[in-house]
Amino acid sequence: MSNPIIEILRVGKRYRIGAQREKYESLRDVLAKKLSRAGRRNRENLREFWAIRDVSFQVHEGEALGIIGKNGAGKSTLLKVLSRITPPTEGRIIMRGRVGSLLEVGTGFHPELSGRENVYLNGAILGMTRREVTRKFDEIVAFAECERFLDTPVKRYSSGMYVRLAFAVAAHLEPEILIVDEVLAVGDAEFQRKCLGKMGDAAKNGRTVIFVSHNMSAVMQLCSMCVRLSQGSVAEVGPAADVVRGYLGAVQGTTYLNEGTSTESAYIRRAHIVEPISGHLEYGKPLVIEAEVHSRVTTRLALEVSIRDERFHPIIFLPGGLRFGQYVDIEPTAPQRLICRIPILPLATGNYSVDLILGDGTRAFDNQYSALAFDVVTSDPGGTGRSFTQAGGQGCVHLPAEFTSHHLATGAQNK
Amino acid sequence: MPSSPSRIFKQRANHGEFLFNVLLRHGPIHDCGHGTRQADKVATTRFPIQAMSTQAHVEYEIKAPRSAISVDWRELWRYRDLFLVMSWRDLSVRYKQTVLGLLWVVFQPLLTTVIFTVIFGRLAKIPTSGDAAEASRVPYPVFVLIGLVCWQFYAGSVVKASDSMVQNAQVIQKVYFPRLIIPGSMMISGLVDMVVVSVTLGILMGCYGFVPHFVSIAVVPISVITLLLTTIGQGLLCAAINVRYRDVKYALPFIIQTMMYVTPVIYPASLLNGHPLLKDLMIWLNPIAGTITNTRTSLVGNGRVDWSMMAISVLMSLVYAAIGVIYFRRTERHFADIV
Numbered sequence: 001m002s003n004p005i006i007e008i009l010r011v012g013k014r015y016r017i018g019a020q021r022e023k024y025e026s027l028r029d030v031l032a033k034k035l036s037r038a039g040r041r042n043r044e045n046l047r048e049f050w051a052i053r054d055v056s057f058q059v060h061e062g063e064a065l066g067i068i069g070k071n072g073a074g075k076s077t078l079l080k081v082l083s084r085i086t087p088p089t090e091g092r093i094i095m096r097g098r099v100g101s102l103l104e105v106g107t108g109f110h111p112e113l114s115g116r117e118n119v120y121l122n123g124a125i126l127g128m129t130r131r132e133v134t135r136k137f138d139e140i141v142a143f144a145e146c147e148r149f150l151d152t153p154v155k156r157y158s159s160g161m162y163v164r165l166a167f168a169v170a171a172h173l174e175p176e177i178l179i180v181d182e183v184l185a186v187g188d189a190e191f192q193r194k195c196l197g198k199m200g201d202a203a204k205n206g207r208t209v210i211f212v213s214h215n216m217s218a219v220m221q222l223c224s225m226c227v228r229l230s231q232g233s234v235a236e237v238g239p240a241a242d243v244v245r246g247y248l249g250a251v252q253g254t255t256y257l258n259e260g261t262s263t264e265s266a267y268i269r270r271a272h273i274v275e276p277i278s279g280h281l282e283y284g285k286p287l288v289i290e291a292e293v294h295s296r297v298t299t300r301l302a303l304e305v306s307i308r309d310e311r312f313h314p315i316i317f318l319p320g321g322l323r324f325g326q327y328v329d330i331e332p333t334a335p336q337r338l339i340c341r342i343p344i345l346p347l348a349t350g351n352y353s354v355d356l357i358l359g360d361g362t363r364a365f366d367n368q369y370s371a372l373a374f375d376v377v378t379s380d381p382g383g384t385g386r387s388f389t390q391a392g393g394q395g396c397v398h399l400p401a402e403f404t405s406h407h408l409a410t411g412a413q414n415k
Numbered sequence: 416m417p418s419s420p421s422r423i424f425k426q427r428a429n430h431g432e433f434l435f436n437v438l439l440r441h442g443p444i445h446d447c448g449h450g451t452r453q454a455d456k457v458a459t460t461r462f463p464i465q466a467m468s469t470q471a472h473v474e475y476e477i478k479a480p481r482s483a484i485s486v487d488w489r490e491l492w493r494y495r496d497l498f499l500v501m502s503w504r505d506l507s508v509r510y511k512q513t514v515l516g517l518l519w520v521v522f523q524p525l526l527t528t529v530i531f532t533v534i535f536g537r538l539a540k541i542p543t544s545g546d547a548a549e550a551s552r553v554p555y556p557v558f559v560l561i562g563l564v565c566w567q568f569y570a571g572s573v574v575k576a577s578d579s580m581v582q583n584a585q586v587i588q589k590v591y592f593p594r595l596i597i598p599g600s601m602m603i604s605g606l607v608d609m610v611v612v613s614v615t616l617g618i619l620m621g622c623y624g625f626v627p628h629f630v631s632i633a634v635v636p637i638s639v640i641t642l643l644l645t646t647i648g649q650g651l652l653c654a655a656i657n658v659r660y661r662d663v664k665y666a667l668p669f670i671i672q673t674m675m676y677v678t679p680v681i682y683p684a685s686l687l688n689g690h691p692l693l694k695d696l697m698i699w700l701n702p703i704a705g706t707i708t709n710t711r712t713s714l715v716g717n718g719r720v721d722w723s724m725m726a727i728s729v730l731m732s733l734v735y736a737a738i739g740v741i742y743f744r745r746t747e748r749h750f751a752d753i754v
Contacts, residue, residue, distance in 0.1 A: 093476065101591070108583075121501075124501070127592070
């Protein structure tokens with residue numbers, strides 16, 4: 001077993017809040033501060049805060065590690081420390097490989113320079129040698145699809161072209177350790193897929209990838225391991241699926257119970273899957289969900305159900321109010337039981353989770369992500385023995401549809 | 416572990432990166448555990464990190480900074496491509512979308528020469544030397560252009576370098592590289608300007624029929640080095656201070672303008688011969704003064720170079736360079752946080 005390629009040992013980074021808020025201080029301020037320093041000292045200590053503290057974990061070679069956490073959990077700071085942009089205040093990090101960090105696409109792009117020149121400039125800034133850029137130049141241009149505009153200054157580019165070119169350069173960076181911030185996921189959906197695909201390739205080719213994101217499905221797709229940061233320290237390390245589930249606050253199972261800590265005016269007290277009671281669904285069989293709803297005010301609301309696949313992509317949304325008009329008048333004294341019955345649920349085999357939302361059509365009272373979970377155990381719609389799985393990638397929802405065929409010449413329908 | 420070296424090797428080789436692959440992957444990454452190779456030892460240095468090896472394998476440690484004053488030459492060498500590209504960027508961007516382009520480099524000092532010749536040479540009748548015979552031999556335009564070549568490089572580079580870190584704040588906050596590259600590359604474009612203007616100076620000297628004294632073979636290179644060291648030192652100092660205190664940006668143009676009058680650009684240093692204290696102060700504090708004076712003596716003067724003045728200039732330029740580099744290196748690690 002070789003040493004981990006990245007070792008992070010009790011790393012902390014302290015900022016002075018004052019220094020951050022005032023964009024810069026002038027000499028006069030400093031002189032004034034020096035003069036009145038004695039009285040100020042205590043207060044200044046209070047204005048320090050640790051963006052990250054006591055963070056330790058390891059990354060092994062060829063691993064793709066996701067870093068997740070709420071805003072302000074310290075993800076960006078950790079990335080900056082790992083990329084050597086800012087030094088840690090304490091602790092140490094051992095890196096055993098060339099690091100390339102992509103905290104932004106198009107860093108250092110100069111508007112006056114042509115596309116061709118910017119490829120070289122950006123490549124050099126990201127740490128590529130000129131030889132490397134020259135070797136990959138054609139590939140980069142092909143990826144960006146901008147051959148025709150290579151000699152146009154990038155200030156004349158459309159924003160889409162600009163981003164494509166910028167990402168193309170970044171995508172061809174081949175360090176041993178790649179550090180990627182989610183800001184990379186810019187541009188349209190198609191382009192984002194291309195980005196993720198490219199990063200997936202990097203991971204598959206044995207490169208070590210550290211990926212920060214709010215996009216849980218991207219993390220699940222890309223990463224094998226995951227670190228969850230909370231308030232500047234490591235809350236959880238483990239296989240990506242487990243950590244993501246933990247992050248989404250999932251109480252995985254057929255029942256959900258809220259112990260009454262909710263401060264919302266209306267909330268789901270408990271919920272369960274009543275059919276199938278085991279939580280193992282057969283293809284095309286009904287799914288029934290029951291939720292006990294309490295309210296502190298008199299209001300009108302509806303239950304909304306959303307089903308997510310294994311990667312936490314929402315695939316089905318059933319807004320009880322908006323779509324089905326099933327609003328309920330509820331009073332503080334009279335809790336209600338709301339039931340959602342899906343008579344036929346033709347899903348591919350795999351795990352699914354259910355979000356339960358209480359809304360009145362304009363706002364959500366209670367929003368429970370992954371409150372319930374179930375899995376589909378058989379999926380053999382044709383009875384042919386060929387099963388459809390989520391992992392198969394052909395979509396997981398099978399809608400009723402009618403297929404017919406006609407003779408082109410006669411227009412007669414085949415029987 | 417999902418990636419065995421052989422697998423990576425195969426995949427990379429498929430992409431026609433055989434040589435690259437061997438270089439990059441044949442390092443001791445995979446047998447770090449044996450602890451026998453040199454690169455297996457972790458370099459324990461301050462931030463920014465000391466790379467432990469050649470291109471084959473990089474291993475380093477990121478730590479809380481302690482005082483660091485040395486320059487990591489090996490790291491700078493590894494980033495030489497970035498330095499070249501950044502220098503080239505500054506050069507190529509400057510005269511984009513201009514009609515005259517590179518001619519601007521020549522126009523500015525030439526126009527200044529004409530104006531200074533009229534005002535200081537003709538109207539104010541400033542002599543070109545304390546020695547009357549010398550003064551009548553050296554015409555004012557040549558005299559002032561030599562001063563301007565040196566001065567404009569110095570002034571231009573210090574001003575540009577001082578603002579360079581702020582100009583590149585975006586990059587500094589997103590990517591790591593030795594920060595010295597930014598002000599350093601700014602000076603390259605100034606240097607190119609100086610070479611272009613020097614050619615103009617040569618032509619002007621030719622028109623007046625001057626042949627440089629043979630001593631200039633020694634004096635000119637020393638002058639250029641002195642000039643470079645002073646400029647780098649003061650440029651880095653201003654750049655580093657400007658990251659924290661933007662006052663520099665406003666104070667500097669004023670200071671530079673004032674300094675031109677306490678530098679013998681438009682008058683000979685010998686004008687101060689009656690005020691020995693002032694002259695000493697100027698020569699000690701301002702290496703540019705000695706540089707310009709001696710360059711003139713060697714190029715168009717009688718070749719009687721004031722070697723002690725020269726020595727003071729070289730010494731002080733080294734002091735400035737050291738101060739600049741040390742201060743820059745000590746503060747650069749926090750640039751991303753405060754810029």
